[in-house]
Amino acid sequence: MLQKIIRKIKFELQFNNTRYYTRVSEKILKTAYQALLRKRINQLLPIVLQQENPRVTLSILANKKRFYESIASLYSFCYWKKDINIHYHEDGTLTKKEFDLLRKIFPGIRIFIRSEKDISVPDYLSAKGLHNCEELRGYYLFSIKLFDMIIEKKTPYMLHIDSDVLFFSKPNEILEIIETGSFNGCYNLDVINAYTFDSETMSEYVPTPILSRFNSGVLLHNFDESFFNFADLVMDNKPEAVTSWVIEQTLFAMYATLKGNFMPLPKYYDLARKERNLGNKLVSEHYVHNTGYDFHKDFIYKIYPGYERN
Numbered sequence: 001m002l003q004k005i006i007r008k009i010k011f012e013l014q015f016n017n018t019r020y021y022t023r024v025s026e027k028i029l030k031t032a033y034q035a036l037l038r039k040r041i042n043q044l045l046p047i048v049l050q051q052e053n054p055r056v057t058l059s060i061l062a063n064k065k066r067f068y069e070s071i072a073s074l075y076s077f078c079y080w081k082k083d084i085n086i087h088y089h090e091d092g093t094l095t096k097k098e099f100d101l102l103r104k105i106f107p108g109i110r111i112f113i114r115s116e117k118d119i120s121v122p123d124y125l126s127a128k129g130l131h132n133c134e135e136l137r138g139y140y141l142f143s144i145k146l147f148d149m150i151i152e153k154k155t156p157y158m159l160h161i162d163s164d165v166l167f168f169s170k171p172n173e174i175l176e177i178i179e180t181g182s183f184n185g186c187y188n189l190d191v192i193n194a195y196t197f198d199s200e201t202m203s204e205y206v207p208t209p210i211l212s213r214f215n216s217g218v219l220l221h222n223f224d225e226s227f228f229n230f231a232d233l234v235m236d237n238k239p240e241a242v243t244s245w246v247i248e249q250t251l252f253a254m255y256a257t258l259k260g261n262f263m264p265l266p267k268y269y270d271l272a273r274k275e276r277n278l279g280n281k282l283v284s285e286h287y288v289h290n291t292g293y294d295f296h297k298d299f300i301y302k303i304y305p306g307y308e309r310n
Contacts, residue, residue, distance in 0.1 A: 029293060030293045030296075033293040033296035033297060033300065034068070034293075034296060036296070036300055037068050037069070037072065037296045037299060037300060038068050040299070040300055040304050041068050041071050041072065041075075041101075041105075042101075044071075044075060044105055044307065045307070046104060046105055046106070046107055047075065047078055047079065047082060047105065047106055047107075048082065048107055048108070049078070049082055049083075049084060049085070049086065049106065049107065049108040049109070050082050050083040050084075051083070051084075051085060051108055052083070053083075054083050054084050054085050054155050055083075055084075055155055055156050055157060055178050055179070056081075056084050056085070056155050056156070056157040056158065056159055056178045056220075057084065057085040057086075057087055057149075057152075057153050057154070057155045057157070057158045057159070058074065058077060058078060058084050058085065058086050058087070058158075058159050058161070059086075059087040059088075059089065059145075059149045059152075059153075059158055059159070059160045059161075060073065060074060060087075060088055060089065060160070060161055060162070060163060061089045061090075061091065061141075061142065061144050061145055061149075061162075061163075062088070062089075062090060062091070062163040063090070063091040063092075063093045063094070064093035064094055064095075064098065065093070066163045066164070067094065067098050069163050069164065069295060069296075070088075070163035071101070071102070071105060072166065072295075072299045072303075073161055073162070073163050073164070073165050073166060074086060074088075074106065074161075075105065075307075076165075076166045076167040076168075076284075076299070076303055077159070077161065077167045077171065078106070079167075079307065080167065080169075080170045080171060080175070081175060081178075084155075085110065085154070085155060086106050086108070086109045086110065087109075087110050087112065087149065087152055087153075088102055088109055088110065088111045088112065089112045089114070089117075089144050089145075089148055089149065090111065090112070090113065090114055091114055091141060091144075092113075092114035092115060092118075099111055110152070112148060112152065114144075117144070117148050121137055121147055121148050121151065122134045122137050122138055124151065125137060125147065125228070128228070130228050130229070130231075130232045131232070132231070132232045132233075132235035132236055133146075133147060133228055133231055133232045133235065135235075135242060136231070136235060136242055136247070139242045139243065140242060140243070140247060140248070142245075142247075142248040143247075143248060145160055145216070145248050146227075146231060146248050146251060146252075147228065150223055150224070150225060150227060150228075151225070156178075156181070156222055157177070157178050157185070157220055157221065157222050158220070158221060158222075158223070159174065159178075159218075159219070159220045160216065160218075160219045160220075160221075161217065161218055162217040162218075162286065164217070164286065164287040164288065164295060165217055165218055165284060165285070165286045165287070166284060166285050166287075166295065166298055166299055166303060167283065167284045168282050168283060168284065168285070168298075168302065168303060169282075169283050170283075171269075171283050171284060172283075173186065173263070173265060173266065173269075173283075174186060174220055174265075177220060177263070178220070181222075183261050183262060183263045184221065184222050184256070184259050184260065184261045184262055185219065185220045185221035185222060185223075185256065185262050185263070186219075186220045186262060186263040186264070186265050187211070187214050187215060187216065187218065187219050187220070187256065187262060187263075187264060187265065188215040188216075188217050188218040188219070188265055188269060188271050188286055189213045189214075189215065189264050189265060189267070189269075189271060190213040190214065190215035190271060191213070191271060191272050191274070192213065193210075193212060193213055193214075194215070194246045194249060195210065195214075195246060195249070195250040195253060196241050196244040196246050196247045196250040197241070197250060202250075202254055205230070205233065205234050205254060205258070206254050206257050206258045208257060208258075209257075210253055210254060210257050211253050211256055211257050211262060211264075213264075214249065214252070214253035214256065215249065215271060215286070216248065216249045216252050216253075217271065217286045217288070218265065218269060218284060218286060219252065221252070221256065221262075223255065223259075227255050230251075230254075230255050230258070231251050231255075234251060234254065266283075267280075268280065268281060268282050268283045268284075269282075269283050269284045269286075270282050270284065270285045270286065271285075271286040271288060272286070272287075272288045273285065273287065273288075273294065276294070285298065
């Protein structure tokens with residue numbers, strides 16, 4: 001490996017490509033922070049879940065590449081609320097080593113294996129005649145959030161978080177909804193409207209304007225399987241939508257609009273580092289992938305030290 005790197009550097013020297021060295025520096029720093037994150041994760045004290053009559057299921061979909069980040073995300077929330085279920089949906093890349101670490105840090109966590117769910121969930125949808133949902137589940141990885149997570153939910157609410165979300169302090173707005181039932185849910189505010197369908201198409205199924213800037217990276221909802229019937233209806237005769245990278249977010253936004261009583265989270269539940277970069281105090285940050293190593297630095301230097309002191 002070292003010889004390969006040396007040869008690459010010698011090759012780049014011929015072209016005086018300064019940007020190459022910037023990229024190398026960034027990659028080295030990111031690798032160093034990832035290694036430090038792994039070390040900190042392995043030093044975390046277990047969080048013992050209090051699973052008697054929980055009102056919320058904390059769900060995440062993650063892969064081997066972002067495995068340690070997913071633990072940091074989960075820990076940063078359930079540090080503030082332990083009477084919950086945690087459901088970990090993996091994408092097929094994790095091994096027994098990762099499963100053992102999850103069970104060590106979160107005793108009582110439920111782990112769902114993709115190879116098993118790729119069989120049982122489409123069969124379940126097919127048996128109910130939801131063939132458009134079955135097709136979507138077969139093609140689109142993030143449909144796990146649409147179907148698997150709801151099928152397995154046994155609590156009034158489910159909170160889904162992406163593996164690039166961190167909580168810096170107690171998320172009181174989310175916890176209040178869970179405890180009081182004052183809203184059907186809440187959601188992260190995006191910087192734009194990122195939907196698969198245009199307004200005219202969505203208006204065929206939802207009579208009111210779709211929630212603006214709906215982002216499902218942090219999403220609390222109380223949906224049940226009636227959502228599947230709605231999704232199946234919307235997906236009918238739309239084969240191209242199966243490959244849209246925001247179809248999951250779009251279907252959730254449409255159904256949340258139809259159901260009503262959803263609250264956009266305040267700006268201190270930040271997305272894309274807008275408030276973070278202004279230096280404003282945050283409850284959470286949704287880093288939205290490919291934002292360098294800010295996630296790692298924030299967990300290592302801003303969040304983890306608080307765990308050490310408690």
